[in-house]
Amino acid sequence: MTNAVAADGTITLEVARYRPEQDERPTFQRYEVPYRQDWVVLDALNYLKDYVDGTLSYRWSCRMGICGSCGMMVNGVPKLTCAVFLRDYHPGLIRVEALANFPVERDLVIVLDDFMEKLQAVKPWIIRDDEKPLEEGEYLQTPEQRASFEQYSMCINCMLCYSACPVYQSEEKFVGPAALALAQRYNLDSRDQGNHERNELIWADEGIWDCTFVGECSTVCPKHVDPAGAIQQAKVESTIGWFQSFLTPFGRKSVKE
Ligand code: SF4
Ligand code: FES
Incomplete structure (x- = not known):
């Protein structure tokens, strides 16, 4: 027919x-x-x-x-x-x-529920410690500052990366590629001050350190987000943060600061 x-x-x-x-x-x-x-x-x-x-x-x-x-x-x-x-x-x-x-x-x-909960858990929005009054205008950003996270903002939440990820296959609690790339997108944003809130989750056991860098997430991603790259970048920042915690135990700084 x-x-x-x-x-x-x-x-x-x-x-x-x-x-x-x-x-x-x-x-x-x-x-x-x-x-x-x-x-x-x-x-x-x-x-x-x-x-x-x-x-x-x-x-x-x-x-x-x-x-x-x-x-x-x-x-x-x-x-x-x-x-x-x-x-x-x-x-x-x-x-x-x-x-x-x-x-x-x-x-x-x-069933999308687990993915939706993980996206929400990384707080994918601009977090400010200090909000300036509206009349002072928007928080400006240079093209270079924007470029630092642009690739990670191209995600369309298609979940192909979770489907390809052998870690997520065996460990359902793993935060997973897209949500970790999204956390990195906001952590790198010069307007954001919420790294310390997100890093509690993404630096924990089920976060970036669960990733074994198989890289299949980046291979299948139709938008070239490169979540594997985002996770490795976050691992470097986590390591720097760990060292900083000895130098400044009462006020660990975010890498972008
Ligand atoms: S495969 Fe790429 S576009 Fe799809 S959810 Fe993962 S990171 Fe986002
Ligand atoms: S139908 Fe929208 S991405 Fe395929």
Whole structure:
């Protein structure tokens, strides 16, 4: 069934299905979908949903690599399904599963709660010890100061890095790549004074020191955030902070100060 879709043959999709009201565990279902060179994997899923099986559940929104909601395992690798083409796999089979390392809610939909709690826990907002009056204007920043954290601010919360991380796979308490990169983004921001609050969490056992620098998080990141680099940078700062605590035991300074 091609339903008026101009296609160049078909391609096989093997899609993980899990309907908790009827399935004890996820199983795979095979579908033939039209093969088009310009289709991404998400287009094929949308075709299935529209024309073959309306019960298939998955998340997506923007279809342009911005919202971060369409992450899934594609042939065992965490990918944004709106950013990988059928032609990258054709004529082979494409296996689509929910993101690894997360509980599955239904079909390709994962439970986000742990990730959301970790993002919140690193306090991803500007913290000031001293707030100046509004009439004095904004806190200015040079282009160089902004550049120091810009890369870490490109995250779209797609969770591919958690799905690729072997530490998170075995240690659920690990704060994880994206949240640690986000903490670093604010810790490096010249307008922020909240390092001491964030570092309580990120310098703790389940924070940066749990990372074994496998680097898969940075490999799979579609936005080149380089969370592995952020974590290694934070480790250096943590070590400097540890030494500073002996020199200035009553007032450890943040590295950016
Ligand atoms: S760091 Fe990269 S892979 Fe991880 S959530 Fe952000 S954008 Fe996605
Ligand atoms: S649908 Fe928004 S990133 Fe893929």
